[in-house]
Amino acid sequence: MTGTKYDAIVVGAGHNGLVCAAYLAKAGRKVLVLERRHQVGGATTSEEIHPGFTFSCCSYVVSLLRPWIIRDLDLPRYGYEILPLEATVTPFPDGRCLVRDSDPERTRRSIAKLSPRDAEVYKRFGQEMAELGRLIKPLIDDVAPDPLSRDPRELLRLGRLGKHLRGQGDEWLFANAKIMTMSAVDFLSEWFESEELIAPMAVSGIIGTFLGIRSPGTAYVLLHHYMGEIDGSFRAWGLPKGGTGAIANAMARSARDLGVEIRTEAPVAHLLMEKGKAAGVVLGNGDEIRAQVVISGLDPHRTFLKLVGEEHLEPELAQQVKRFKMRGSSGKVNLALDALPRLACLPEYGPHLQGGITIAPSIDYLERAYDDAKYGAFSRKPFMDVLIPSLTDPTVAPPGKHTMSIFVQYAPYHLKEGAADWPNQREAFGDAVIDTLSEYMPDLKDHILHRQVLTPWDLEQIYGLTEGNIFHGELSLEQLAFLRPMAGWSRYQTPVKNLWMCASGTHPGGGIMGVPGALCARTLLGKRAV
Amino acid sequence: MPIPSPFHERTQALCSSYRWKDWSGYCAVCSFDVSHEREYFAFRQSAGLLDVSPLYKYEVTGPDAAALLARMMVRDVSQLKVGRVAYTCWCDDGGKVIDDGTVARLASDHFRVTAADPTLHWLQAAGRGFDVTVEDSSTRLAALALQGPTSRAILRAAVTGADLDALKFFGVTRATVGTVPVWISRTGYTGDLGYEVWCERGDALALWDALIEAGRPHGIEPAGLDALDVTRIEAGFILLGVDYFSAKKVVLASRKSTPLELGFGWMVDLERGRFIGRDAIAAEKERGSVWQLVGLEVSWEELEALYESFNLPPSLPATARRDALPVYNDEGLQVGQATSHTWSPLLKKYLAIASVHRGYEAKGTKLQIEHTVEYERRKVTATVAPPPFYDPERKRKP
Structure with missing residues (x-):
């Protein structure tokens, strides 16, 4: 039991939790952020998975982090730097490819080979x-x-x-x-x-x-x-210097300068409920910390079903929470490479590699990848979004060596054999990814020093993303705007008194955007709830 | 017609955009690709390699070299230790700035001066009666700026005969790159970690090749002047002929600037004895300056709202601009002009360097800057912010 009384406790130091805390502190509130892991960021994280190689393990590009948040929190001063992605290359199985980049004329010529119209x-x-x-x-x-x-x-x-x-x-x-x-x-x-x-x-x-x-x-x-x-x-799209974790670190440094207290390795076991209201949190070690409001940076499932606990929820509310679709559908493969692999379609080194390589050669290819997932299997030939961040930001790998980030879809959380079977299928999934990519990069396998495969099950285990959903709940129309996370509760307040939500499971949703955190803080302050 | 620089053979092979401009009579690359963006981010993220050979360079040698430069420069460069560089400006007798540049002390009796404009005549005029030799080394020496966070790692890989880690901010040392004897100074115009490498003209291509080779694993990119212009505004560096004009070149006296007006007050030591322009500067200090150079941050929210009122998304030129824009006070009176302005992709801010009348220079002062949308001239709030706008720790770090 600690004596300090906080205005607000933010559970989870994901990027939205940090943004929310920073805005509250900026308005003079005393804020504590509690993080289960050893570092801040949640899924906005950079980790040295292999010695000398730093990976944006989960989220890997930034598109929508709002410029007003960057300015308000003075993030560039705290080490936030974004590099634009140069190009998108789409290789086709027959050795041709499509290159779209920042030069409209070059892009036009490339598309004209497919269709002048x-x-x-x-x-x-x-x-x-x-x-x-x-x-x-x-x-x-x-x-x-x-x-x-x-x-x-x-x-x-x-x-x-x-x-x-x-x-x-x-x-x-x-x-x-x-x-x-x-x-x-x-x-x-x-x-x-x-x-x-x-x-x-x-x-x-x-x-x-x-x-x-x-x-x-x-x-x-x-x-x-x-x-x-x-x-x-x-x-639209950029790579953060030092990986996406550098964004979280910049946010944390900005938040600390504004007076926010951030504790890592401080897992919250559950809310401290008093007379049906949230009064604070109980840590894993049994410590109780009190605050006027608790703000959850976790996804809606975790917030209500784990943090609050079903015993404190009305049955219909619990039902509504459970109906909010999580169902993760993607995985991530991160590679440490001893040299730059060559693209069969464009073997020369060039700026086109400093962007995304999209493995999406046809509509039917993508639909077939979805077919596998519908019946509870990972795609044998998945859609992949491949980046080589070390080409743009050489600091993430030893000189001359490279990191490769492969976003893979589909990898359904609910396998036919059950989600718990993912550890048995993890390497087969990794193999399918590397085999498919090797069709476009024939020498890829010769250069792999280390391979990290993150299935949706791993994302849940390591990062606490329920069912491995990278957006804290699917971004489909029925789960957006005033319906996110549920009808009537889209304004960051929850049916549990003094409990608020600030992360991607709330409006406007997922991605490194920062808006849910900022708007949650704005709403709290506007309502004088804290 | 501009002539090729010593690195031309390499730069022209890479300049796929054919975008060149005249820099002091040399062909200089604006951007190698159609957009300068990648080169800009190389400066900020990895390293950009820029041909700066067109800079004017002078070797001042002899027993009185230190005394001459102490007399000519507003800064007391005679106090410079060997192996150190100073940024300074120099004035005419009336205390009006002629040019700005660096002075490097390569030996106790050997200084190298860089300048934006030809300066031999002024060195000779100021040096009358001193026991010095002044050599215009502008064409004899070639120079490359290697700027960006990985620049040190690149030099470490490329250089022998010098300890790069011991080279402090504004230090200069002799070294060898491959087989090329060079001088390396930890200086630059990007406001980031960076170096300038100086060699004999005949060695230029070998130097270029060695740096590119060593730089490849560290993300080196050849960069042009468009990218440089964005970084120098972020760093708050002013440019002769853009943000101020040489006292030797202007028609109107009102166009001249003083060191105090340009924010160079920190260079001036009035107590150290006579130097050219001293008395005028001392008088100005007493009287107060008429103008003050400031940084401006233009309100993006207002700019967005302005475009919205035209039913347009906000748009700014992709490159840094030098078309001066009037700056107004609350009452609509013009109180100055923004002489350089750019969108900073890094800071997500629209920045400007401006000169304003006395009384409007305080940090946080709200001014109005002109902005044209759909042929209509409007105003947007711009807040005074002291440069540099961007100042990463790594620039100074040991």
Whole structure:
């Protein structure tokens, strides 16, 4: 039992927990952050898995970390640096490839080899998507709209939002209605004819979801990829120097300078419940720490079913929590390499390697990968997003050696044999990934010094991501905005008094964005709850 | 017409964008690729290699070398130890700045001066009666700037005959790169960890090749002036002919600047005896300066709202800009001008270097900067922030 009384305790030092704590401290509140692991960051983590090689084990790129959060918390001063990804290369099995990079003319020429018509349309598509993305911007930078509210302030906000939308014109609204409901493939097919262009573009719509590129609702996620261009980042995707863990470290340093106390290796066993209200937390060692509010940086399942405990929940609420879909669908393979492997389609060293290599050669390929997952198996030929971060940030590997990050989908948490069978299938999964990638990089296997395979089961075990879901709950339309994490509770407050939520399971969702944390803090302060 | 620099054979083979400009009469690369972004991030993330041969360079030697430079420079460079470099400016008799550059003490009686403009005449004029020899080594010497966090690792791999780890910020040492004898100074124009490497013109290509070779495992990238311009604004470094003008070149007296106005007050020691411009600077100090150089951070929120009012997403030029923009106070009176401005991809801020009237230089002062959207001139709030905007620890770290 400790004597200090905190205004707020944040459970979990993931990036949203840190952002939330920093904003609260900035407003003068006394905040304690408790982290189970030995380091901060949660899934925003860099770890030296093999001597001399630092990996962004989980999240590996940054796209949506909001510029206003970067400025508010002065992150560049604390070591936050982002490098834009140069290009996206999509190799095809027959030795051809598609290269899309920052040079529009080079990109146009590359697409023209697939379809001269698509090459002309591509740029226009980007502009149109950026315009559509302006719908999302006010939505993701503010609390979710509450369509049922009678609060005059809320009605005013809804009115402003409505005006903002109407101001964009009818065509724009129709296009948005379409993108909200269509599948990524259908939506892209309205624009493009080349399947080899559509497939790698469509994958943006499925990352982290248990959906296929032909599943309705996947078109919407494409929009996120065009956001960067309109919010002052000027480039959608980037690599953080030192791995994503460096972002968490910068946030932690900023938070500490603002007065936040951060304790690592301090696992929270459960909430301290008094008269049905959260009064603090009980640590793994039995210590009790009290605070006015407890803010959970964990996913909704963990928050309610583990932190609070089902015995404190109304049965219908518990049911609602359980219905919130976690079902992780992806894994990660991280490789330490003794030399740069060659891409069969573009064997020369060049800037094209300083970006993403997308293994998504056709629509059917991706749909078949999904088929495996539907029936409880990992994809034999998965979709992969491959990066070689050491090319851009040489500090993460010894000179001349390289790190490779492979995001793999699908790897369903619920295997046919049960999730607990993942340890038995882990290496086979790793082999399938390396074998498939070797078709495009024939000398890959010669260079592997070390291989780390993270299945959704591992993500749950190590990082506490329920069912290995990288977004704290699927980013599908029925789990977004005022429905995230459940209807009526999208404003970071929970049905448990004095318990709040600040992480990716709340609006606007997952990815290294920081907004849930910032908006949770803003809401808490606005309601004078702390 | 500009002529090729000593590194031209290498840079022109790599400059796939054909984007060149004239820098002191030499062909200089703006950016090797169509966008300078990768080169900018190399400066900040790994290392960029930039040809800085067009800089003017002078060897001042002889028993009175220290005395001459102490008289000419506002900074007392006679106090420099051998193996140290000083950044300084120099003035005309009226205390108006002619140029700025570095002075390196290579031996007790040998200094190397770098300058943006030709300076031989001024060294000779100031040196009359001193026992010195001044050599214009501008064409004899070639130079490369190697800037960025991995620059030290690269030099460590490439260099023999010098202890890079012992070379402090603003230190200079003799060394050998491959077979090429060089001088290496821990100086630069990016505000980051970085070095400048000086060699004889004939050795230029061998030096380039050796650094590229050693740098490959450390992410070295050839970089051009567009990337440099963004980094130097982030670092708050001013540029002659852009942020201020040489007292020797302007038509209007009002265009001249003083060291105090340019933020060079820290260089000036009025107590150390006479140097060129001393009395005028002392008088200005008494009287107060008319202008003050400041940094500005433009409000992104307001800029966004401004574009939103036109139903447009915000957009800024991709490169640093030198078109001066008027700066206003609350009442709409023009109180200065922003002379360099850029979007900082690293800081996610729109930054400017500006000169403002006395009274508007305090940190946090809210001013207005002109911004044109859809052919309409509007104003956006810009807050005074003292440069550097970006100052990583590694720049100074041992």
